[in-house]
Amino acid sequence: MITSTPSPEALFRNCQKAVPGLRVEPVAERKKRLSTLRLWIHKHRSDIHAALYADFRKPSVEVDATEIFHVLSEIKVALRSLDRWVAPIKIDAPFFLAGTRSWIQYEPRGVCLIIAPWNYPFNLAAGPLVSALAAGNSVIIKPSEATPSVSSLIKKMCDEIFDPSIVAVCEGGVDISQTLLSLPFDHIFFTGSPTVGKIVMKAAAEHLASVTLELGGKSPAIITASAQLNDAAERLAMGKFMNNGQTCIAPDYILADEKIVQQFVEKVIRKTQSLFAPDGDFERSPDYARIVNDAHYSRIQELLLDAVARGAEIQWQGKTDKASRFMHPVILTGMSPDCRIMKEEIFGPILPIISYRNIDDALAVIHSQPKPLALYIFTTEKKLQQKILKETSS
Secondary structure, eight states, rough: OOOOOOHHHHHHHHHHHHHHHHHOHHHHHHHHHHHHHHHHHHHTHHHHHHHHHHHHHEEEHIIIIIHHHHHHHHHHHHHHHHHHOOOOOOEOOOOTTTTTEEEEEOOOOEEEEEEEOOOEEEEEEEHHHHHHHHHEEEEEEOOOTTSSSHHHHHHHHHHHSTTTEEEEHHHHHHHHHHHHTSSSSSSEEEEEEEEHHHHHHHHHHHEEEEEEEEOOOOOEEEOOOTSSSSHHHHHHHHHHGGGOOOOOOOOEEEEETTHHHHHHHHHHHHHHHHHHHHTTTTHHHHHHHHOSSHHHHHHHHHHHHHHHTTTTTEEEEEEETTTTTTTTTTTEEEEETTGGGGGGGOSSSSSEEEEEEEEHHHHHHHSSSSSOOOOEOOOHHHHHHHHHHHHOOO
């Protein structure tokens, strides 16, 4: 027997039908769904490990820390806090309504769309799902086609534990995303690039839908002369090269005081090796992930070639393998402001390090870029820390 996959429009209509019932159901029903999701994740932990390894060889320890733990933590917080979250909040009535009672009453949005990215494909699909279900919504999830094993796993999970009118999964490529964005969702959650974020926001505006956008950017890290360099090197090595640099809040480039820049380069090389490949063999290391697909591998290699062609110096590099999408960590210095690597989000295992003479020079580099998602400061000088915080935005 051949069964056809429901269209995005059919899935949406089905989820719309559930909205009136979800608005009036007891909060206990929401808690049941969250508890069922938690139980499924615990039971299928090894399946989640396997799917992420299949898509880009993500180590199981990383999967636990960055994919599974975050979702379980969100469920725990939601179950503990949901009664308080949904309770009406009494407020004073405005003077022109004297003699009446006023309160803030929270209600579900309706039908929510979650467009998940490929870099943390389980976490950033299931995490927003927890929030949407806790708030009493129906949901359609669009997993990333770039991670087909996780996409299939998410569909299997939702098909097994949720009524399709409450949670549906719509797999496919860009055409499916475009179709979904044309539908009148009540809220859209998107994680990805600022370029696509603009498309999502424009589509949402057509239906006056609210949006939650988690977008990337060139997130800098500032290392001052007073910083504790061993600690800074270890934290930045982990933050940069975990998931092979494919993290939206990874430090994209480093601004280091010229007095300590060479010392810092040496320390970050040693810390990266000790964290991911103590024997020096990153290719065989079970703790070092891969680039997600051939297109991203080629893009990152092009960024590196462009930087070197424009004068960047390679401080650390190793072998690469296109067939397995393996790329050894790379550290660069001496980048030209015109090179692509200083204009585009890297999203890979290349770490540019720029030396600065005084902090205003470092801030000028940051101000020359669009607002970053994150900014990291390593210093023991309180006044300098406050100056950076006041004069930057992220």
